[in-house]
Amino acid sequence: MTDINKNSTKALADKYIFQTYGRFPVVLTKGKGCRVWDEEGREYIDFVGGIAVCALGHSSPLITRVLDEQSRILVHVSNLYYTRPQAELARLLVENSFADRVFFCNSGAEANEAAIKIARRYSNEKYDNKRNNIISMKGSFHGRTMATLSATGQEKVKTGYNPLVQGFKFVPFNDLSSLEKAVDETVCAVMLEPIQCEGGIICPDEGYLKGVRDICDKNGLVLIFDEVQTGMGRTGRLFAYEHFGIKPDVMTLAKALGNGFPIGAMLATEDLSSAFTKGAHATTFGGTPLATAVAKAVTESIINDGLIDNSRDMGDYFKGRLGELKEKYSVIRQIRGMGLVIGLEMEIEGTPIVNACIEKGFLVNCVQEKVIRLVPPLIIGRKEIDLFIDAFNDILRTI
Ligand SMILES: *Cc1c(COP(=O)(O)O)cnc(C)c1O
16 A cells, blocks of 8 residues: 655654564644643543653743753753752652662663662672662563563563573462562562553552562562653652551652653662662663753642642542443443553453544553553643543444
8 A cells, every 4th residue: 555645744754763563553643731731732631641650740930941951051961960950850750759879871671671670789788799680560560671571570571582581480469378478598689560560550559569678678688669651740749658657668750750852860768878879870861950850840830739639539430420430431440540641441442442532632542452441641740531431432332
């Protein structure tokens, strides 16, 4: 089939970009708040938010101002020198979390690489190189670099990439006795997402994360929380771990930290930090004054502008309204999530539903074939949720 317009965005992208993404046939050209527009001027309400990234919404005036101001002052100098925005963002993250120190990088995968490296280096030093295996969870997702895909508990991201990075074992999520059995004197860390997001919005059972913490404490294991998706107010707390009355030793952040400006961070306690000595780890672009100035503004806004409360309140409201639909339509199997990370497990394939939503002007996406994932900007209000519920009701009625 020949494309009618060889110069269309879709034609160019399909010809010149690797075919690694199965894209929806929509070309987005602008966004404002919770809405985006395509090249034909069609409006969509965005329940994907750049995959849980655009917490403050699109074209946030705050981000525009900080980007503009900081880009006129200093963009990048490398980590050979101190810069003020980086130091201030680190203080802000430390003062609002369990952590004592921060390493800045550029993505979720890079943050998880740093987490894996610090856990191994800490334990190799402490236990004479005898402990370096990491237990992670089946169904998890930690990224696409070699180490992070090796740590990921889903075969589809690993296919074709042998040999993988050694030293990862997998146990089922929400299964403390399997975890306990997997621990031996070769294990140094447990790595998990407090809520498995890419895995289908799987929430931890009551007491599970506390149980994981106890097993780590009993065996001297480093507990790594991948909060790349659950962090930054998404679940109705600044960090998801706060819901569970425990603290990890290491935590990774990325997605919403820069509201779309690329930045990642690995946070750890002072005890762990001792393993990252001078020269132990580095990155050219990590924590540029531009990225950290933006992330500081984003973090301050999430904390100070009521977005965490809104995430909790709108999450509850959204789940309540989805619950009304579940009463009416048996095709909805289960509603899961905390705050504004919500999964709707369906009895049927999600793709036709996602396409029907797009057709009606709503961006949503699907994980694990049957789970509709809803991760809108944290500024979302009742009005947008109500519009979605009406449209979704129409879709379910005719499906
Ligand atoms: C998105 C995601 C990652 C990977 O982040 P990238 O920025 O795509 O490398 C890692 N862990 C979790 C939990 C994620 O949701």
